Amino acid sequence: MEKFFKKDSFWEFYGITNENDFITQISLENKYHDNLPKDIVEGFETVIQLLNLSYFHSNLLDEAVTKALVTIETGIKIKAKELGIELKELSKKKGIIKEKRLFRLIEEVLKVTGQEHLKPDFDRARSMRNRRLHIDSHFFNGLLGYPRRNIKSFINLMNQIFLPVDKINEINELQSVLDKNVEEMKDDLYILEFNKKKVLIDEVYKIQYITDGKVKLLIAFMNPVINNPKEYYNTNQFNKPLVLAIKDFSINDNSIEGLDLKEEKISLFKNEKDSNKITYNEYLKEIKEVSEERLDVHLAVVRQQYPWRFEEIIYENCWNK
Numbered sequence: 001m002e003k004f005f006k007k008d009s010f011w012e013f014y015g016i017t018n019e020n021d022f023i024t025q026i027s028l029e030n031k032y033h034d035n036l037p038k039d040i041v042e043g044f045e046t047v048i049q050l051l052n053l054s055y056f057h058s059n060l061l062d063e064a065v066t067k068a069l070v071t072i073e074t075g076i077k078i079k080a081k082e083l084g085i086e087l088k089e090l091s092k093k094k095g096i097i098k099e100k101r102l103f104r105l106i107e108e109v110l111k112v113t114g115q116e117h118l119k120p121d122f123d124r125a126r127s128m129r130n131r132r133l134h135i136d137s138h139f140f141n142g143l144l145g146y147p148r149r150n151i152k153s154f155i156n157l158m159n160q161i162f163l164p165v166d167k168i169n170e171i172n173e174l175q176s177v178l179d180k181n182v183e184e185m186k187d188d189l190y191i192l193e194f195n196k197k198k199v200l201i202d203e204v205y206k207i208q209y210i211t212d213g214k215v216k217l218l219i220a221f222m223n224p225v226i227n228n229p230k231e232y233y234n235t236n237q238f239n240k241p242l243v244l245a246i247k248d249f250s251i252n253d254n255s256i257e258g259l260d261l262k263e264e265k266i267s268l269f270k271n272e273k274d275s276n277k278i279t280y281n282e283y284l285k286e287i288k289e290v291s292e293e294r295l296d297v298h299l300a301v302v303r304q305q306y307p308w309r310f311e312e313i314i315y316e317n318c319w320n321k
Contacts (some may be wrong), residue, residue: 039078066129079113101227125157204221206221219314230289
């Protein structure tokens with residue numbers, strides 16, 4: 001058996017030279033709340049085991065993701081049964097009873113639970129499942145398939161689907177308020193105060209509310225007013241998206257206040273200073289000297305990155321086990 005438990009040389013290409021490196025950069029732990037069904041918890045336990053065993057055989061990375069996708073399908077069927085949704089339907093063309101298509105089950109479940117906002121995440125997972133289960137030849141995705149962050153996302157997805165009804169309703173109600181606030185914020189300049197500094201905010205793109213009943217978090221994605229924007233955009237610099245989590249929060253007409261994940265005070269409030277408006281207007285002047293193409297590329301990259309940061313925060317902070 002010893003020959004099966006030698007580090008795969010694959011990892012050296014990524015600078016992972018020992019078990020500690022692997023644990024820090026690749027390994028995960030299962031996270032779930034009390035209402036997640038046993039079958040789903042055990043499914044993800046297998047996913048975590050496969051991920052960890054990939055230290056010895058890197059091809060198990062793909063198997064871990066495939067098992068996670070199968071676990072999602074199992075979860076949707078369990079949830080459908082809980083809700084009294086039929087898993088089979090009559091084929092109008094053939095006149096026979098057949099298994100209901102997964103996309104239809106997902107749509108019906110999300111409609112009943114009031115979580116239609118999760119459909120894009122399920123669609124992405126379903127697309128990945130179809131590609132992996134219907135292939136003519138094996139292709140090793142490895143780290144190019146982002147197994148670690150996809151598995152985190154899938155764990156979050158299943159935990160959200162099996163939240164108690166009152167928590168889902170709470171999320172939906174506050175999210176409706178937040179979506180309205182974000183829309184109204186587009187007409188004004190805001191200031192983000194955190195880490196003992198103040199940052200002008202050009203636009204707040206999204207604020208998401210998530211809770212498992214024990215943790216209540218706002219996660220915000222926004223665009224800061226930066227120095228020398230013309231140089232920044234024209235030299236194709238790409239900072240990480242500005243994403244912050246706020247807990248113990250209070251929401252007022254023109255502000256949000258609370259604590260960040262390090263227990264430091266954080267606030268987002270409407271600007272009232274003329275000096276900040278002057279700074280912002282100078283920023284806009286420079287922005288006008290940047291081509292729309294460059295601005296669009298930058299925004300596309302940032303918009304592609306921010307959802308993963310949201311998933312990371314939710315995975316790390318929201319599920320109690």
